[in-house]
Amino acid sequence: MSCDPSSDTPALGRPTEIPADPESAVIDRVPNPHADTDYVTRFVCPEFTSLCPVTGQPDFAHIVIDYVPDQWLVESKSLKLFLTSFRNHGAFHEDCTVSIGRRLVERLAPRWLRIGGYWYPRGGIPIDVFWQTGETPAGIWIPDQGVPPYRGRS
Template sequence: MADPKILETFPNPAAHRDYLIEHTHHEFTSVCPMTGHPDFADITVRYVANKTCVELKSLKLYFHAYRNEGIFFEAATNKICDDIGNALKPRSLTIVANWKARGGFSSVVTADWKKKK
């Protein structure tokens, strides 16, 4: 399973301001745990940083760690949300996973991160 320790951060250069950061990875791949067939998605990470931002090479390596993992769409999207949220502790975070059609269905799974109280 993808290790969230792969994710690296750097200081937010404008921590005094709310501004939206959006990264989309167009080559996300995992494996359906039921059929063993590959699943493909565009994963969009949309967040307002607090003290740190995610470093893109580490984000790419984190996403590539899912390549051979058997995981359902919903589980992958929510794990990504939790892992990035816990690494960044952003003011807000939304993960949008746009899964490519397979078996006649395409799916979009959206997860929002909230700080634990």
């Protein structure tokens, strides 16, 4: 089944500017051709950046998003633009991680979603933030997110 770009996918197939901030970023969606099937889709962003809201210095994270779609799939270009919009946005690690998950849930209404934000050390302390919409659905395989605990230089 091909996905025909519609009003739900304004960035698909067109040059698009990076949004100035997460609030103005548009998350495009496309119809799920297998809405009758439970399966997991994973997106990994190993080079996520945002700004510390206190110092203005950059923060770095490895973000992993797993979701069980219902009627909609996130269009990957718009997801990349949305995640990139955080690079000049000041927010704490917890706020960034949970906000990403909530925006995706609001736009896609998935059956289930979890996000792991594995933040690199700030002040010598790595911070990992996890959020999910509820119990893991029965009968589907959810692999480990595959991000080892931070060990620094060994």
